[in-house]
Amino acid sequence: xxxxxxxxxxxxxxxxxxxxxxxxxxxxxxxxxxxxxxxxxxxxxxxxxxxxxxxxxxxxxxxxxxxxxxxxxxxxxxxxxxxxxxxxxxxxxxxxxxxxxxxxxxxxxxxxxxxxxxxxxxxxxxxxxxxxxxxxxxxxxxxxxxxxxxxxxxxxxxxxxxxxxxxxxxxxxxxxxxxxxxxxxxxxxxxxxxxxxxxxxxxxxxxxxxxxxxxxxxxxxxxxxxxxxxxxxxxxxxxxxxxxxxxxxxxxxxxxxxxxxxxxxxxxxxxxxxxxxxxxxxxxxxxxxxxxxxxxxxxxxxxxxxxxxxxxxxxxxxxxxxxxxxxxxxxxxxxxxxxxxxxxxxxxxxxxxxxxxxxxxxxxxxxxxxxxxxxxxxxxx
Amino acid sequence: xxxxxxxxxxxxxxxxxxxxxxxxxxxxxxxxxxxxxxxxxxxxxxxxxxxxxxxxxxxx
Numbered sequence: 001x002x003x004x005x006x007x008x009x010x011x012x013x014x015x016x017x018x019x020x021x022x023x024x025x026x027x028x029x030x031x032x033x034x035x036x037x038x039x040x041x042x043x044x045x046x047x048x049x050x051x052x053x054x055x056x057x058x059x060x061x062x063x064x065x066x067x068x069x070x071x072x073x074x075x076x077x078x079x080x081x082x083x084x085x086x087x088x089x090x091x092x093x094x095x096x097x098x099x100x101x102x103x104x105x106x107x108x109x110x111x112x113x114x115x116x117x118x119x120x121x122x123x124x125x126x127x128x129x130x131x132x133x134x135x136x137x138x139x140x141x142x143x144x145x146x147x148x149x150x151x152x153x154x155x156x157x158x159x160x161x162x163x164x165x166x167x168x169x170x171x172x173x174x175x176x177x178x179x180x181x182x183x184x185x186x187x188x189x190x191x192x193x194x195x196x197x198x199x200x201x202x203x204x205x206x207x208x209x210x211x212x213x214x215x216x217x218x219x220x221x222x223x224x225x226x227x228x229x230x231x232x233x234x235x236x237x238x239x240x241x242x243x244x245x246x247x248x249x250x251x252x253x254x255x256x257x258x259x260x261x262x263x264x265x266x267x268x269x270x271x272x273x274x275x276x277x278x279x280x281x282x283x284x285x286x287x288x289x290x291x292x293x294x295x296x297x298x299x300x301x302x303x304x305x306x307x308x309x310x311x312x313x314x315x316x317x318x319x320x321x322x323x324x325x326x327x328x329x330x331x332x333x334x335x336x337x338x339x340x341x342x343x344x345x346x347x348x349x350x351x352x353x354x355x356x357x358x359x360x361x362x363x364x365x366x367x368x369x370x371x372x373x374x375x376x377x378x379x380x381x
Numbered sequence: 382x383x384x385x386x387x388x389x390x391x392x393x394x395x396x397x398x399x400x401x402x403x404x405x406x407x408x409x410x411x412x413x414x415x416x417x418x419x420x421x422x423x424x425x426x427x428x429x430x431x432x433x434x435x436x437x438x439x440x441x
Contacts, residue, residue, distance in 0.1 A: 029389055
C-alpha cells in the first residue's frame with residue numbers, strides 16, 4: 001500500500017458571519033488557522049460575496065487547505081427535487097472556482113418541505129436507502145471531482161441505530177472510495193443519550209476512513225417523558241466540553257488517514273467578547289492536542305479517497321416514492337405534533353408503522369427530541 | 382498559515398463596518414429588522430438568524 005507523509009491541520013468552520021469572524025480574526029492574525037471549512041451552500045440569499053471573503057477562500061484553496069461542507073443536499077430524500085439539481089450545479093461551479101481538498105455532506109434527509117428549511121433526520125438502514133445514498137454520493141463526486149465524505153449524525157431513535165450507523169456509512173461511501181467525518185460531539189451526544197462507552201461505540205466506526213474530525217459544543221435539554229434524563233444536543237452554541245477534548249485525544253491515533261480537525265461554533269453563540277475569547281481558547285486547546293500528538297507521530301496517509309473506478313451515472317435519477325411518502329408523513333408529524341404522545345399515536349397510524357422505520361422501537365425521549373429539533377427548524381434559519 | 386496583511390486589514394475593516402451598520406446577512410436579505418429584535422439581557426439585539434445558525438448536525 002502506497003503511503004505519503006502528511007500532517008493534521010487545525011481548522012475552523014469559517015463562514016460569512018460577523019461574530020464568527022470577530023472570534024477568528026486574532027487566530028488568523030497569529031497564523032494559527034491552518035485550514036478552513038466553508039459551508040458553500042449557505043450563502044444562497046447573498047447576491048454578492050465580499051471580495052475579501054473570496055480572497056480568504058482563495059488563499060486557503062491555493063494552499064490545498066480549503067474544505068467544503070454542504071448543509072442542504074439531503075442525500076436520502078426519496079423524491080429528487082429541482083433544488084438538488086441546482087445544488088449540484090452550484091457545487092460544480094464553486095468547485096471549479098475554489099479548489100476544495102474535499103467536500104462533505106450530512107447523513108440523513110431534511111424534514112422541511114422547503115429546500116432550505118428543516119433538520120436532518122435518520123432513515124432506515126436498508127438496501128433501498130443504501131442504493132439511493134450511493135447514487136447521490138456519486139453525483140456529488142461527479143460535480144466536485146475531489147474526495148467526498150459524509151458526517152456521522154448525532155440523532156438516533158434507538159440504540160441499535162447508533163450501533164449500526166458506522167457500518168451503514170462504510171457501505172454508503174464504498175463506490176466512491178469516500179471517507180467519513182467523525183464528529184466527536186455527535187458521538188458524545190450518542191454516548192450520553194444511550195449510555196454507551198466510547199470504546200464500544202468507536203469500534204463501530206470505520207476509523208481508517210476518517211479524514212476529518214469535528215469538535216464543537218452543545219447543550220442539555222430536560223426530557224418530559226424521561227424526567228431523570230437530560231438529552232445532549234449538538235446545538236453548536238457553547239464551548240467545547242472537556243469530555244470532547246478527551247475524545248479527541250483518544251481518537252487521533254485511531255484514525256490513520258486523518259487530515260483535518262475542525263472547530264465548529266455558531267456565530268450567534270459568539271456575540272460577547274467572553275464567548276469569543278473562549279472560542280479562541282478552545283482552538284488553542286485543540287491545536288495543542290494535535291501538536292502534542294504530531295510530536296510523537298508522523299501520519300502516513302494511505303488513501304487518496306478518490307474513486308478507483310469511475311461509477312456510471314444513470315440519466316434518470318433514482319427515486320423512491322414509498323420512502324418519499326413516508327418522509328413527508330414523518331416530517332409533518334414531527335413538525336405539528338403537540339407532544340410525544342400525540343406524535344406516537346399519529347406514527348402508529350401512519351404508513352411508517354410495521355416497516356423498516358421500526359417506529360415501534362423508538363425511544364420515547366428521542367422521539368420527543370426529534371419533535372423539538374423539527375419544530376425548531378421548520379421555519380428555516 | 383500566514384495571510385497577506387492586506388487581507389487581514391480588509392477583514393478587520395469589514396468587521397468594524399459591520400459592527401456599525403450590521404453585517405449583510407440572510408436576516409437583512411429577508412428584511413428582518415435586527416434592531417427591533419427582542420433584546421438580550423445585556424441589551425444587545427437578539428440575533429434572529431445568521432449564516433452559522435444551521436441545523437445540519439442532526440441534534441441542533
